[in-house]
Amino acid sequence: DTEVTQTPKHLVMGMTNKKSLKCEQHMGHRAMYWYKQKAKKPPELMFVYSYEKLSINESVPSRFSPECPNSSLLNLHLHALQPEDSALYLCASSPDRDYQPQHFGDGTRLSIL
């Protein structure tokens, strides 16, 4: 069982919809991450939160909007996505933004119609 929980596991949405992905961890980790992963490719870093503050935004389009309501929760708000945004979205956490291993959730598989 993973210690990082992501919901929903699957999401199908149209290009005009608004939806949100949710990530939760209760390990007391202070760094949380969003990654995008295409099939059989490495994860691509999207956003990093450290102590609930956004510290890295890897030039992600504004149709992706992250939010960190508290130290255990991370959301990714989606609006007006494109078909090329279809991918597996992974959330991860680590004790701090250092070289400690990241703990990954099982992801949300997103399909854009």
Next chain:
Amino acid sequence: AQSVAQPEDQVNVAEGNPLTVKCTYSVSGNPYLFWYVQYPNRGLQFLLKYITGDNLVKGSYGFEAEFNKSQTSFHLKKPSALVSDSALYFCAVFLSNTGNQFYFGTGTSLTVIP
């Protein structure tokens, strides 16, 4: 550029045989190196890491890796492969001089043949 490379997209090995998944790195300073595994429809799972110390690192599920500074390599090994080891393996490096981030290799798909 600082990075890790996985030269093989696909590795096939017979069950019971030793397996090796290759990783080379190119970083300035001391590298912090990691191996992750991804099973189908799952997230990445941490296997092992090299930070400092003994060059042979032991990790989860019987995997180990050897840090070789002269060859700039960090190959993942297991003495006897299981069918359940079939998965996607990623080598990663942590870089503190570019914003404290992990950079992943391109991944190697391992198939263990019964």
